[in-house]
Amino acid sequence: MRQWLRRQFNGAYERMLRRELGGGPAHVAIIQDGNRRYARRRGDEAPDGHKEGAKTAEQVLHWCEEFGVEELTLYTFSTENFDRPQEELEPLFDLIEEKLYEFADAERVHEAGVRICTIGETDRLPPRVREAIEYAESRTRGYDGFCLNIALAYGGRAELLGAVRDVARDVTSGTLSPDDVTVEEIDSRLCQHPTRDVDLIIRTGGAERTSNFLPWHANGNEAAVYFCAPYWPEFSKVDFLRGLRTYESREKSWxxxxxxxxxxxxxxxxxxxxxxxxxxxxxxxxxxxxxxxxxxxxxxxxxxxxxxxx
Incomplete structure (x- = not known):
């Protein structure tokens, strides 16, 4: 009975949130936090939490299509994650590899014209993961229906630092004038980047920080931010709608x-x-x-x- 009442309440609440929404964000970026804590709470190992989180990512793709989001960036593996124990990293790399191949071969991905891109220092990843990245990107390179960016070995400061060093080298050599260092010039030096600025950042797991995520494309655009308590595997459609509502509230205020x-x-x-x-x-x-x-x-x-x- 309790579960039935909860489903009824969630259904009614979802319908209410839908009525409140108008024009949503074009680009949503998500920090998928809480996989390991979710697993520990259930008495499982970290890889089990990551597997459950991967299922949530697939659901979010459906929700983006349903609500008109045109681009999604998932913070999947940061540069700091390399410091985790090897017994945790190897299963995680296995999962990333598996999902890249699975996404690249999924019929619905090709029907919807989803282009898969990766951002980050991917050369630091194991060869098998890099091969999976190349496969997924090459299989979907010509699509423009929806853009899915997967942040792997990603760090926002490192991304900006690389662009600044590149500009500094060209200014020093005389191939670039200091007066020509514009927003567009910096943007072009970010070798792997989203196709549009970020409108909304969502972070699960209860922490209220953006963790060095897409500083150029989010902070420069004054993106709305929605922090929520559920761990990533528990992130629901209602949570997603709340995030969209946060974006709309901020947009109206702006x-x-x-x-x-x-x-x-x-x-x-x-x-x-x-x-x-x-x-x-x-x-x-x-x-x-x-x-x-x-x-x-x-x-x-x-x-x-x-x-x-x-």
Missing amino acids: QRTRTERAVALVRSVAETELAEARAVTARLREKLPSAGAEEVAAELERQGDTEAAD
């Missing part, structure tokens, strides 16, 4: 802030020159959501009425 700043700018300019205010308003209306544009236009009219009265 748009409101932009609108308020735009209104303040119009007021300031209108105090000195109404014609200039109209020109500024025209530019701002192109960059604001429709509701914000209407508010800016209304403020301009108020300023015009005030000036006419004076």
Whole structure:
């Protein structure tokens, strides 16, 4: 009876969350934390937790397709993970290898046009894992329906450091001018990177930190972040929807802030020159959501009425 009630409640709650959602994020990045703790709590070994976590990853792919997410990045193995005991690493490398081949050969992957990419210092991985990476990437290279990035031997600082060193070498040699070091130039030096900026980071397992994950593509885009308590193998569709809702709440707040700043700018300019205010308003209306544009236009009219009265 208790399980039936829980299913009914979760179903109703999921429907409520669906109704609250509008336009979701294009790129979601997930830190899959809690596999080992999940296994320990059940009296199992770490590899058992990783296997259960792999099942969750497959479910998340379905949810992304269902809710219009176009790109997913999974933080699967960090550079710090190399410090784990060898008896834990070998089964984990076996699982990664197995899943790469499985994903690359899955019929639904090819039907949906999923492109599999890896990011990180993959040359540090065992040869068998590197071979599986090459197989998965080559099998899906021509697809553009959905992008699945798998972060393996990944560290955000190391990624940025490599790009900066590359730029420094070219500036020193004279092949690159310091004035030409732009955002686009740095982005091009990140040899393996997502195709778009990150909109939402989700971290499971209860920790509230982003752990050096995609600093260039997430922090630069001011990505929303959703921390949740369930261990990765327990991560549910409701948890995923909560993450999407967090993104939408942050997006609405951000748009409101932009609108308020735009209104303040119009007021300031209108105090000195109404014609200039109209020109500024025209530019701002192109960059604001429709509701914000209407508010800016209304403020301009108020300023015009005030000036006419004076």
